[in-house]
Amino acid sequence: MSQKRRTFLKSLGLAGVGFTLSPNLLQAQPTKPAKGKDLSIVSLSGKVHNGGKGIAGVAVTDGYNIVLTDASGKYELESNATAEFVYLSVPRGYELPNENSIARFYQRIKPSRNRFKADFALQKLAQDDTKHNFVVWADPQIISEADAEELKTKTAPDLKQLVNSYPANTLFHGIGCGDLVWDKFELFEDYQQAVATAGIPFYQVIGNHDMNLDARTDDGSAEKFKELFGPTYYSFNRGDIHYVVLDDVFFIGTAKKYIGYLTERQLEWLEQDLANVKPGSTVVVNVHIPVYTHQHLRNKEKEEPMGGVVSNRKELYRILKPYKAHIMSGHTHFNEKIFEGDNVIEHVHGTVCGAWWTGPICYDGTPNGYGVYEVDGPEVRWYYKSTGLPKEHQVRAYPAGSVPEKPKHIAANVWNWDPEWKVEWLEDGKDMGSMERITALDPLSVELHAGATKPAKHKWVEPLLTNHMFFAQPSANAKLITIRATDRFKQVFTTQLDLSQQS
Template sequence: MLNRRKFLRNIGLTGSLLTVPGAILNARPLFRKTRIDLSGVTLKGKVQSQGKGIAGVAVTDGINITQTDRNGQYELLSNGTAEFVYISVPAGYAFPEHKGITEFYKAIPKDSSSFKHDFNLEKLKVDDRKHNFVVWADTQMRSKQDCELLLSQSVPDLQAVIKSYPKDTLIHGIGCGDLVWDHFELFEDYKKAVELSGIPFYNVIGNHDMDTDARTDDGSARTFKQQFGPTYYSFNRGEIHYITLDDVFFVGAAKKYIGYITENQLQWLEQDLALVKPGSTIVLSLHIPTYTGTARRAKEEIGGGAVVNREQLYKMLAPYKVHIMSGHTHFNDNWEKDGIMEHNHGTVCGAWWTGPICGDGTPGGYGVYEVDGAEIKWYYKSTGLDKDKQLRIYPKGKVAESPEEIAVNVWNWDSKWKVEWYEDGILKGPMEQRTAYDPWAVELYLGPQLPKKHKFVEPTLNDHMFFAKPSAQATKITVKATDRFGNVYEESI
């Protein structure tokens, strides 16, 4: 009875609120400049090509998603918290861009109750079911000298890769985060590199692209958004659905973050995936890897090396065939399970522009992906090296812990590669895979005084080292590595 009386009193209080005079309800809120604007905004317009509407295009404010009608028209009820209206570019159309930076969005003016914007797309003249893309992870420039290396080494290398394909080949880039190293004035140099590459780039926010003076994660992407637009979005090319997410969660203290995907993004992703046919191939790009061998060995639960709530993401992706593109770690690592494969890329900057290799021995470089329908093939392109350079062989004694064995680093290895060795022309069988350090990385980076430019750089353990013990009489050792696509890479000592 007592609980019932409390309940009735609460109901009475609620009822009294319903009869509060309008003058009080309409009173202006305090601190008007910092209040959250939840006033309604109607977004509308048309998605068209040469004046003709395109039906079924996904349009979003980053909160909810709608689709254009048969005439290409869209209307979406939003609110004052939304920053952009943007589209998921449909298959068959060129990516809208300005000097290589994709522009699939429009900023929503503040203090407007209605905003109209038309998206104009150009229909492709070639079939986009065949196309390529490259993943540039961690260009990460801190100085003009770093930028000069990007422009003089990485850009010409990418230009050469692009020219190696037929002239009308569709190629786009994914800048996989840490586009700069906290120095936002260098975004212009990154953009110059993209423009010179000659292909459109979609971009991902990294932990070094964040405003670390923000109070919380909500404000940490302020500068990135000014430069590149939304931090999560999708687009389509051929039969592939591409998604980008922001998994760098800033915790409000300088340089402090965790790998975490917010609920706002996950509920948006749920809507985005509802428009994708189960069984389709998805390419999902984010900066911090969802998982790596290093995270597995460290048994990391919460930190900046992997995504904390990855299992929830995996459940959402379960109906699809998924390739995850990530960066951040400055090493190369591939894993595959239950229809998901993650490609954690070695970096464009190598070990922060200090030397030719990353901490795991992977050469500075980037991933190249060739798409045919729903199938994807790939290779790692080392900057300044031939595309067939996919391994490095070390003589006996180079790895201190294994003085009687030869060692091989096969940096883009995954579980479907085969690594064999021959002694004086005779096949000896598979090499033994071990988690180990690359000896050249140890030579370049181990110790408090190495490398001179950034002394924090250290060699890192990797899962792509292989070992074999030749006989004392051996005169020639040959290593043959065969990738999952049947490509054979061979070196001898």
């Protein structure tokens, strides 16, 4: 026996076995493979009906494939054991099914002998839904009972009051656009109570702070969200509008790390979903992480943030190309409008919680609040509603000297601005033309957020550069400045600065 052979066997405690030891005895004994994921076929079937009468042409899905109900409202779908829900895209003309205002359009699959039967009862609306409204609550993001009280006693009543300000029976629904809570799952109950107080059906989007942070992959990160709110991607219809909700937060398996990304499964499903929507229709897509923003450009950063935009957004844009699309997003705690080609407008929303419930504004100066959208057929109009303030509040003005870089200029923050707006100013009643738009910090945000000690509640909050600050230089003896902002829908909003009262 060679010295190397003897040394090896000795290290195993087998040196005395001799030359005739079979090499096979030194190999690990085979073990039974672990049981893999169940991929067995599950047959789904059921009926979509109104008082027992079948509803034809309703899209039903397991999250992989989509079928339409037949003339009697029945459907059959060959699924598999990995599918978690069977759910439908509520058709126009029907109430949005909900439980205490939380949308319930799904059933969790519990197969018996590889079959599962799920019927869906829908109620006809008492009115035509061609005209309707919806709101977008971005980032309630409650981390404490104190935050939850703010949501329940300020935001929710504000929305209820807004709804009641419209004519009786005006149709409303809401979108909770992600980060419903801030990693504190016990506060989901408070979020649901706030939604119930608001009193309109709400659909939910999953955000990065709504995920199970101890999941080992993205597949398990939505476990709690699904338990409470159902699937993370789905669609529904109201009037001429087709609404889609997607999950664009991809958890990478370590706490609080994620990227903006749409999985292949969702993109395949979306292609099927939109195949049932007539080209040229208006589609409203709801996500948490913005598909795109210009914040990294304002900050002069070389690369866009992986957790701040959707990396494979070009494919989403391609799928949406045949439609007139609005994308609703949150996540950023600032307000911005993004235009992609001639068919996509993205509404990046200021947040319900502002700068994480530290005060009255987001860190670009946008007030705490939410988006309001008024739909008439395929057309959508919108405005931003500041919590606790009249809906006409669309501009905040600052006297000269408020922005150090422009010491002789008055300033105005027009947070819902887009290129179709006009922002003009008058000096003592004389029309002075347009104000100049310059990327800058909002002075109130600087006052409330700038520096290592502010705000006391969350010291890491800092003001952010924004593209909706406007400037003009008044004359030395000017007394009254009027700022007039006209939105793309010809709504005019004004505010004034009385310079005679300033030293």
